[in-house]
Amino acid sequence: MDAQNQKVLGEKALELASKQRVISVAEFFEKNRHLLGFDNPRRALLTVVKEAVDNALDACEEAGILPEIIVEIHQLAEDRYRVIVEDNGPGIVKQQIPHIFARLLYGSKFHKLSQSRGQQGIGISAAVLYAQLTTGKATKITSKIANDKAHFYELMIDTAHNKPLITAESAVEWSKQHGTRIEMDIQASYMKGLQSVDEYLKQTAIVNPHATIIYLNPKQEQFIFQRVVEELPKPPKEIKPHILGVELGALMKMLQHSSQRTLKSFLTENFSRLGSNTAIEICKEAKIDYNVNPKTLTRDDCERILKAVKHVKIKAPPTDCLSPITAEQLEKGLRKEIDAEFFTAVSRQPSVYRGNPFIVEVAVAYGGNQPSDKQARLLRFANRVPLLYQQGACALTKAVTSVNWKSYGLQQPSGSLPVGPLTIAVHIASVWVPFVSESKDAIASYPEIIQEVRLALQEVGRRLALYIRKKHRVKEELKKRSYIEKYIPHIAESIGEILELQPEQVQVLKQDLFEILEKTRKPVEELKQENPEFDEEFAKIGIEEPSKGEDHEAS
Template identity: 55%
Template sequence: MSIATAPTGGPGTGRKNMAKAAAKKKTKSRSRASAEEMAARQREISVSEFFAKNRHLLGFDNPRKALLTTIKEAVDNALDACEEGGVLPEIEVKLLQLEETRFKVTVRDNGPGIVRKQIDNIFGKLLYGSKFHRMKMSRGQQGIGISAAGMYGLMTTGKPVKIISKTKRKPAHEVTLKIDTSKNRPEVVTDRESPDADKYFPEGHGTMVTIEMEGRYQKGKQSVDEYLEQTAIANPHAWFVYINPANETIEFPRGMDELPEEAKEIKPHPKGIELGTLIQMIERTESTKLGGFLQNDFCRVGQQKASELCKTAAKTAPNSNLKGPQTYVSKMGHSEAEALYKAIQDTRITAPPTDCLVPIGSRAMLAGLLKEVKAEFFSAATRPPAVYRGNPFQIEVAIAYGGQLSSDESARVLRFANRVPLLYQQSACSSFKAVMETSWKNYGLAQPRNALPTGPLVVLIHMASVWVPFTSESKEAIADYDEIRKEMRLALQECGRKLGIYLRRRSRMKKEAERRSIFERYIGEIATACEAVTGSDAKKIYDALQKQAAKKTAEADNKLDEDGQVVRKTSRLDDDEQVIIVEDAIPAIDDDEATDDLFGDARSRLRRDPGKKSSRKKTAKKASKKKTRKTSRKTR
């Protein structure tokens, strides 16, 4: 970690850096401080100290964001723990407002719990975690999040973090701890077994974290509410209960009862590492020979590929110690490593395995959107896995259109990385750019130049990867790699095409309905008038004309679609597993009553009727009912 962060650093760091730089410069001209004096001031900087002063790097820029980040880190950890433990997650988030700007955040899960020994380090030490050193898809990556949140709480309120955890075998344990920022070490305040706390964990295991902190609660965009809503969309297998500062309980019930498959751990791919990392790996490897190192520490390198790499490397550096696969690793110096690195770049190596990726899946994405977004058309697409810089990744896109979504605003982009919603820095994110550069006009939507499409549209983009390239430590935006953007665009186009088909079909249906209604309006008049003149039975004439009207407008239904094929009554959308059309949500022709609330009426209903506990639940249930109706129709 370089400490060249003077401009962004806290006042302390900045001053120190500047002093150092100035000192270096000034020693040349006139001496003010001797090297010895300076040495007295030079000391190691603890990671926690660094992050304490640069907390914006971790997403604690302002009180509002700090509150969100804290909940986000705790929920991410809870979800990861539950999934790894094979438990269907049930997570309760409670936001208790103590003062205007002071909150008590409690996140409780039903995960496997944490053994007593590990509690201190997990919550009291920065960069301590299970996820950094392995190539495995998970929400957390660096092991900074939750301890940083605890540190922030400690710094703003002086209160320690309280952790109650229960594992299957042992009674619940209550620990309160502080983080010693100067040493990046946990400092336990209280530590006791508390069988009373068992009541929090009806399943017999789980963890509950309570952090008291400065914060600011505000609804709307980038709020805790939004984060939970989006998390519920991306994790339809999880059940969330959210108690907001107004003491209202909002439930996000499950959309499906299956845990996602567990992600497999993989070794790094040779193409995915940089020279420095390679040197580090050479230093740390347990293999003695180069061939063994390449085969054991990387994926997709077998005996043949290893010797090929060694040969190529030997060719580029003929005078080095490189002597094929039998070279001792301990003989590898910098130039040898560089030759090897170059050889890796020049050799074709099979793409990394992709079974390490667990996408949300089209079905689950649709289930998630269906329960949280009140739209009429849903479509999802999952791209096959791809690779950027040797890291396998997979892009998924789902869109929701129409229904109660507001039609005169820009589309809303819901971004996810490994099932975690990204709420900040939208415009810096690769996914946002991908949505913008997709030509939505082709699919029947309005799109101003260099902007998001306008219309009742929600776009969900998910990137699953063993290593999501974030633009910063606070994990807010996905870095813009060409490979990633391309996959996103392709997935968006796939969904867009289906939306286009649907919209064309809908407008055709609407036009036909209008046509039919015009004919039907006049048929009655004509029938009665003709009866008066000719004496023929008006009913008979009416029925005959009615039949003709239906036939005429049905004929027009059969107009050609964009591929020049006759669209049958059962359009191809109907057989598509990745499309859901909620017939009830399609607005009637003259029904222009639109709800401004993006997420339908659930929230506004809640506002009108505080304390009504299950309003969210009800609408969600309705949606799922619709879905089952639809699917049953499909199977028929």
């Protein structure tokens, strides 16, 4: 390479360097809003409601309050909506309000391991940012903690620095004892259907029977999802991370910030289910002195430690930290939604993926008025939150399609959901749900998770098969009985015709034939088919309505 060329390249590098600078997280998301679930106006509306409701439920449950949540959506212009979400949670301390709502990646849940809806501290501030980007308006927050005045803020985000911008604030009177209210104007579009806000809130009610949700949609239809359980779910416990789930970088960071004096105590105090014997064993396996100061460990040491833990038997993380819906509640939820003949549900024992405990629950509803020529409907939930998008990319879906439903008496095109009058609800609860993207629509395909879901599905599948076979038997039996009714007279009459018998003789033959055939039949088994818990009004929510004619409105 000659000197001239070298010089040109050097100048180019300098030129590039002048353009290289830090990108703030807020700026990044401004350009990549699809990553957070704001890719189109319809979905944006759902995402905004979802983030606010998830936060509201989390806040109430953490404070031990039975949630009562008000959701209102008002249409302001053709593509502009106002979303209001109000909860009866504990409220937020004044100083924290701007940070929680107007700073991305600010939150209480990222650094701890505990089953909750929110994880990253992105959701609600991303909604605030979306409002600001599409309508230019600030988000209005009112929050009140018990025995204090309510505080009102108008907030925007300084995207260049990822900091809150307070455009107005005041102390206000609020009749509520405690709670938080968020109000934002966004560009959006409202539609009913399987991916609508209506459907989302309905499904939320199904898996959160302890919450009351009062919802007013843009059509001014009010729905009250009444609390059906007067008890909060068992509060999830916070746990320490498990060493099998820790990555190299995270371990290095933890070591840097450690306050322990020895590596042994660092290990026992920072990780779950790791006693001093195990810690010593790990250190031996890694050939590192367990009395060494953790801050002095090098990258290579860390790598050796992570290699060593794979060869040492370490107790699985505790699983009492999880709060499942329970099979009974999940089935109850389905009963309300679907007018089916057969329901069953399974709650698996807790299991672990990459050091994170999780639990899988499955419920199915079969038969009734569900279409028998269509694919089964799949309801997916993670930590009590309905997942409405990206069904195909989700591990829960993969688990369902990987099960051989044909052996349970259903049809199944290869690699697809089963076909039949069936609804399948799958719930995964975990201290850390591995979503494939920040928009939290689909769960990553960890083999342990898929396996657990499969086992749960196989169990409900076996129960379902028993029912389907029984139903088939009963149907066959009834069919055979109807054959007797239908065909016996023909046999008697033909004999009468051929042998030229009198009508009375034919009648005797008929009676005898019935007797001969009936006496060999077993009694018909009973099929229980009622579902008294079915709520027709509830089931209708979220369903796309056919476009009504004008005259319809007039009457």
